[in-house]
Amino acid sequence: MQILSFKIKISRSLRVVILAIFAYTVYVSFAHYYLFRPSILFHTYIKLLVKDWGSAINPPVSDQVAVLVDQNNQLKHKLNVLDKLYQQARSDLQAKKRAMTKHSLYSVKPFEITLANAKHYFTFVRDCKTVKSGQFVFDHDALLGRVNSCNAHVAVVQLVTDYQSALPVTVSHTHINGVLVGQGNADLSLMYVPEGSPISVGDEVLLNHPSKPWYASMKLGIVSKVQSSIKRDYLVIKVKPYYVLEHGKWYAISSS
Numbered sequence: 001m002q003i004l005s006f007k008i009k010i011s012r013s014l015r016v017v018i019l020a021i022f023a024y025t026v027y028v029s030f031a032h033y034y035l036f037r038p039s040i041l042f043h044t045y046i047k048l049l050v051k052d053w054g055s056a057i058n059p060p061v062s063d064q065v066a067v068l069v070d071q072n073n074q075l076k077h078k079l080n081v082l083d084k085l086y087q088q089a090r091s092d093l094q095a096k097k098r099a100m101t102k103h104s105l106y107s108v109k110p111f112e113i114t115l116a117n118a119k120h121y122f123t124f125v126r127d128c129k130t131v132k133s134g135q136f137v138f139d140h141d142a143l144l145g146r147v148n149s150c151n152a153h154v155a156v157v158q159l160v161t162d163y164q165s166a167l168p169v170t171v172s173h174t175h176i177n178g179v180l181v182g183q184g185n186a187d188l189s190l191m192y193v194p195e196g197s198p199i200s201v202g203d204e205v206l207l208n209h210p211s212k213p214w215y216a217s218m219k220l221g222i223v224s225k226v227q228s229s230i231k232r233d234y235l236v237i238k239v240k241p242y243y244v245l246e247h248g249k250w251y252a253i254s255s256s
Helices: 002-035 038-057 061-101
Strands: 104-108 112-116 119-125 136-139 142-150 154-159 166-171 177-182 188-191 204-207 219-227 236-241 251-254
Touching: 119 142, 166 219, 188 219
Parallel strands: 142 219
Antiparallel strands: 104 251, 112 119, 119 154, 136 142, 136 251, 142 154, 166 177, 166 204, 177 188, 188 236, 204 219, 219 236
């Protein structure tokens, strides 16, 4: 029994010695590599510290790429919008040029201007073989009126302000149509526009000619007054004409 207990004690003592030797070896190795080389320990600490701060201050590279991709998509969208606006403006300008050149027959100068008794017209001397009733007379993109009658050598142009003038029109930037009627004075009246229509002062009134779409850019005037009517279901709208009529000025006549 004594021999057995002695063996057990030896084995336990041996285990303790082995563990002590292992711990000492680890301690010596750590002390030799770090304690006696403080620069390595300092650099390791700094690396860990910078790594933690960097992850908190600077987002990961994948997040930065996602932000750049999103900004790039936004810029592409803005560029597409600007390109569409540019193409639309270019198309409108080309349409106006076509209206002024392709469909212009010749130019005329007023010979006699009459603005009296609610009759507004002017005459010009021209061979009426090349002039027909109904042809439009305009100044750049502002419509003055249309040829009303012709005789042997004189044509009469009825102005849009004449009390017998009535033209189908539309209001710019809307789908509102109406009839622009002359009042025999300096103002025009836009008729048959229902109450509640989104029309405001400053809107342009354009010629509405479905059979001749190149005249859609012809301007007749600008809305100067919008008022509700108690007795009718239509708005009372006054329009100031665009054109300026002068004796010494040349005006164009449409070819059709």
